[in-house]
Amino acid sequence: MAAGRMDCDVAVVGGGMAGLTLGCALAGAGVRVRVLEPQPVSAQTDPGFDGRTTAIAAGSRAVLEAVGAWPAMAADAQPILDIRVSDGHSPLFLHYDHRALGDGPMGHIVENRAIRRALADRLAALDPGALVEGVRIAAAERGARRAVLHAADGGQTSCRLVVAADGRRSAMRQEAGIRTAEWRYRQTGIVCTVEHARDHGGAAQERFLPAGPFAILPMTGRRSSIVWTERDDIAPAILALDEAGFAEELGLRFGDYLGDLRVVGPVFSYPLGLLHAETYVAARLALIGDAAHAIHPIAGQGLNIGLRDVAALAEVTVDTMRLGLDPGGAVALDRYERWRRPDNATMLAVTDGLNRLFSNDLAPLRTLRDAGLAAVNRAAPLKRLFMRHAMGLVGDLPRMIRGEAL
Numbered sequence: 001m002a003a004g005r006m007d008c009d010v011a012v013v014g015g016g017m018a019g020l021t022l023g024c025a026l027a028g029a030g031v032r033v034r035v036l037e038p039q040p041v042s043a044q045t046d047p048g049f050d051g052r053t054t055a056i057a058a059g060s061r062a063v064l065e066a067v068g069a070w071p072a073m074a075a076d077a078q079p080i081l082d083i084r085v086s087d088g089h090s091p092l093f094l095h096y097d098h099r100a101l102g103d104g105p106m107g108h109i110v111e112n113r114a115i116r117r118a119l120a121d122r123l124a125a126l127d128p129g130a131l132v133e134g135v136r137i138a139a140a141e142r143g144a145r146r147a148v149l150h151a152a153d154g155g156q157t158s159c160r161l162v163v164a165a166d167g168r169r170s171a172m173r174q175e176a177g178i179r180t181a182e183w184r185y186r187q188t189g190i191v192c193t194v195e196h197a198r199d200h201g202g203a204a205q206e207r208f209l210p211a212g213p214f215a216i217l218p219m220t221g222r223r224s225s226i227v228w229t230e231r232d233d234i235a236p237a238i239l240a241l242d243e244a245g246f247a248e249e250l251g252l253r254f255g256d257y258l259g260d261l262r263v264v265g266p267v268f269s270y271p272l273g274l275l276h277a278e279t280y281v282a283a284r285l286a287l288i289g290d291a292a293h294a295i296h297p298i299a300g301q302g303l304n305i306g307l308r309d310v311a312a313l314a315e316v317t318v319d320t321m322r323l324g325l326d327p328g329g330a331v332a333l334d335r336y337e338r339w340r341r342p343d344n345a346t347m348l349a350v351t352d353g354l355n356r357l358f359s360n361d362l363a364p365l366r367t368l369r370d371a372g373l374a375a376v377n378r379a380a381p382l383k384r385l386f387m388r389h390a391m392g393l394v395g396d397l398p399r400m401i402r403g404e405a406l
């Protein structure tokens with residue numbers, strides 16, 4: 001940004017997937033919004049930047065459809081038709097077939113690169129000036145009537161509401177003095193893409209191995225995305241293996257049910273931990289996405305709950321502005337906090353508990369959880385309820401998720 005001054009209603013700090021989606025939702029509703037992001041989108045969509053995919057739940061797809069970004073990523077979206085959960089090599093497993101829940105798929109696997117590209121293009125189509133690249137916000141002054149953001153290059157943005165969408169290490173959250181509950185899992189997420197000889201048939205697999213979950217997520221074509229949780233003390237040795245050694249270790253966990261495997265593209269690694277902000281709001285500030293909460297990828301829900309934040313905050317902001325009221329005022333911010341924090345706290349507790357229950361090889365726990373998986377598998381109503389939760393279709397749903405106009 002050339003060092004100058006911009007004015008808007010809402011300034012979104014961080015153009016990751018959560019920030020871009022909020023930008024699209026607000027711009028589409030006629031709100032003057034600016035999304036401030038240090039890294040150009042062209043760098044964020046480079047194959048070397050982020051090798052992850054996201055399991056987009058049905059509720060998140062509704063949000064992406066509502067903001068008009070879904071059509072541009074649909075060609076890269078692999079429908080999930082079947083989910084199989086197993087405990088190590090135990091024959092007991094939990095099996096979900098999409099036909100038990102209706103006609104549609106249970107969700108879609110989409111490459112993060114494709115999501116970012118579609119969102120950035122949509123935002124540019126809604127308002128060519130909304131995404132401001134090359135801006136790192138260094139400080140914020142949040143006053144009684146407006147907030148002013150100061151970029152590292154000296155530029156300023158004045159707004160009524162600041163949204164912190166700047167990720168797990170959020171500078172905006174820290175600047176506001178919002179404390180967090182957080183811990184590391186002593187686990188690393190190893191992520192890569194594989195090509196295989198046979199079709200996956202839209203089936204996603206999650207295997208609970210002693211070091212943590214090993215997920216095989218179907219991508220378009222004969223490809224799958226691997227999210228392999230490994231202990232912190234073992235992961236560096238696996239990451240240091242040469243191509244053949246890595247492929248061999250991967251094959252031991254993957255098995256041969258899809259025929260010959262080949263790793264394509266780089267291997268990425270992510271330290272895993274939990275983080276929850278003690279509050280999601282402060283004067284003229286709201287936190288969304290990973291800036292508010294970061295969770296274990298065991299259930300593929302991190303961005304999904306972030307997009308629920310987006311849908312709720314967009315609704316609160318638009319409703320408030322339609323009444324001629326202040327989108328950065330206490331009434332609006334309290335409504336957002338009460339709507340989202342308890343829901344996210346539940347998801348954080350569930351994913352934390354699942355990881356603790358499954359990431360070990362203790363015989364009594366194994367017996368207990370295998371019996372639990374088998375019981376859930378037999379109890380059709382309970383199984384359906386779990387799945388509707390994972391699809392993001394339970395609870396106090398924002399209008400965008402219910403398929404209504406914002």
Ligand SMILES: Cc1cc2nc3c(=O)[nH]c(=O)nc-3n(C[C@H](O)[C@H](O)[C@H](O)COP(=O)(O)OP(=O)(O)OC[C@H]3O[C@@H](n4cnc5c(N)ncnc54)[C@H](O)[C@@H]3O)c2cc1C
Pocket residue numbers: 013014015016017018019036037038039052053054055056135136137138165166167168171189190191227270288289290291297299300301302303304305306
């Ligand atoms: C291995 C792994 C697998 C996962 N799989 C899934 C899955 O299947 N499904 C799912 O829902 N979730 C999944 N997640 C979680 C998901 O990736 C995150 O929840 C999501 O990326 C968070 O998006 P965000 O936009 O909130 O934050 P980020 O992606 O962290 O974006 C933050 C943005 O803010 C910018 N920024 C930072 N500081 C500043 C500043 N000072 N000024 C301006 N901008 C700034 C950054 O450049 C960045 O673009 C997974 C996570 C991991 C680690």
